[in-house]
Amino acid sequence: MDVTNATNRQWTRTNSSPFKGNTCFDFILGKTKGDSTSTSAQELMLWLEWEGGQLPIGWDNGPAAKIDSLFGTSWKVYEGVNTGNGMTVNQHSMLPDTQFSGSFAGDLKDWFEALVRLGRFSDATYVNIGNAG
Numbered sequence: 001m002d003v004t005n006a007t008n009r010q011w012t013r014t015n016s017s018p019f020k021g022n023t024c025f026d027f028i029l030g031k032t033k034g035d036s037t038s039t040s041a042q043e044l045m046l047w048l049e050w051e052g053g054q055l056p057i058g059w060d061n062g063p064a065a066k067i068d069s070l071f072g073t074s075w076k077v078y079e080g081v082n083t084g085n086g087m088t089v090n091q092h093s094m095l096p097d098t099q100f101s102g103s104f105a106g107d108l109k110d111w112f113e114a115l116v117r118l119g120r121f122s123d124a125t126y127v128n129i130g131n132a133g
Contacts, residue, residue, distance in 0.1 A: 007104075007105070007106065007107070007108055008103075008104070008105045010102060010103045010104075011023050011049075011102060011103075012102060018052060019051060019052050020051070020052030020053055020054050021050065021051070021052065021054050022047050022048075022049065022050035022051075022054050023047075023048045023049045023050070023100075023133070024045050024046055024047045024048055024132070024133070025045070025046040025048075025108065025130070025131070025132050026043065026044070026045050026046075026130070026131045026132070026133070027043070027044045027045075027046075027127050027128075027129060027130050027131075028041050028042070028043055028044075028089070028127075028128050028129040029041065029042045029043075029044055029121060029125050029126065029127055029128065030042065030125070030126050030128050031122075031124070031125065031126070032126065033126045033128070034126075034128055035126070035128060036128045036129050039089075041089050041128070042089055042090045042091070042092065042121070043082055043089045043090070043091040043092070044091075044092050044093075044094075044115070045091065045092070045093040045094070046093075046094050046108070046111055047093060047094065047095045047096070048096070048099065048100040048104050049099045049100055049101060049102075050095075050099070056078045056080075056091075056093035056095060057078065057079075057080035057081070057082050057091045057093065058078035058079045058080030058091070058093065059078055061078070061079075061080065062078075063076035063077060063078055064077050064078060064079040065077040065118050065120070067094070067114045067118070070110060070111065070114055071096070071104075071106045071110070072098070073096045073097050073098040074096070074097045075094045075095065075096050075097070075114075076094070076095050076097070077092060077093070077094050077115075077118070077120070078092070078093045078094075078095065079091065079092050079093075092115070092120055094111065094115075112125075112127075
């Protein structure tokens with residue numbers, strides 16, 4: 001994986017009505033460069049903050065893995081199959097034990113390397129699509 005450079009993100013929620021959702025980085029990964037639609041594509045969501053009962057795919061099964069110390073908190077990895085986005089992909093969601101409230105600063109490469117160490121991805125995996133929101 002060739003993902004470098006630190007990222008700084010800040011966000012605010014301006015409405016006061018009830019909200020169910022999350023703030024996250026969302027990636028489609030694959031063994032082949034440019035593959036974002038085949039059945040071998042995988043989705044990785046790096047949750048920073050969530051509310052209103054929003055839960056990741058795989059929540060009911062409990063965490064599949066844990067990362068003890070990254071960006072000042074521990075992380076739980078939830079895994080499941082996402083069929084609701086028009087294609088079937090294996091999804092991995094990382095949720096921090098302590099949510100980031102309105103800001104995050106760090107190098108996303110550290111997340112990917114932690115997942116490589118856990119055996120979830122190889123270091124030859126391509127990041128084919130990346131989003132934040």
